[in-house]
Amino acid sequence: MNDIMRTLLGELPADTAADRMTLKHLVTQQITCPKTGVVLDVRQAVAFTLRAHNGAHAGYRAVDAAWWDTNRATFDDLAAETNTTVETLDGRTLFTD
Numbered sequence: 001m002n003d004i005m006r007t008l009l010g011e012l013p014a015d016t017a018a019d020r021m022t023l024k025h026l027v028t029q030q031i032t033c034p035k036t037g038v039v040l041d042v043r044q045a046v047a048f049t050l051r052a053h054n055g056a057h058a059g060y061r062a063v064d065a066a067w068w069d070t071n072r073a074t075f076d077d078l079a080a081e082t083n084t085t086v087e088t089l090d091g092r093t094l095f096t097d
Contacts, residue, residue: 003017003020003021004017016094019089019094020094020095022047022060022089023042023045023047023062023089023091023094024042026045026047026060026061026062026089027040027041027042027045027062027091030061030062033045033062033063033064033067034061034063035063035064035067035071036063036064036066036067038064038067040062040064041091042091042095043091043092043095044064044065044066044091044092045062045063045064045065045091046062046063046064046065046068046088046089046090046091046092047060047061047062047063047088047089048060048061048063048068048075048086048087048088048089049061049086049087050075050078050079050082050084050085050086050087051084051085051086051087052083052084053083053084053085057087060089065090065091065092068088068090072086
């Protein structure tokens with residue numbers, strides 16, 4: 001059953017369904033991780049962006065989860081320096097079913 005149907009049936013929160021669809025879209029658009037060249041799997045991908053306090057952001061980029069785990073601290077530091085927030089869509093937590 002797809003995410004929209006599961007949401008309509010009350011089995012999946014709407015925000016979770018939206019996050020899952022967003023990550024799926026990014027992975028299908030990019031195909032490979034821009035940092036490692038690995039073919040992305042939505043269940044092992046992380047999309048991230050830096051969001052300003054006024055809501056503006058530079059757009060999401062999907063990367064391989066292993067690369068993200070190694071490099072997350074760099075983006076946390078950058079967010080602190082630029083007064084932004086790191087937002088992520090992590091396929092490892094979004095696709096547990």
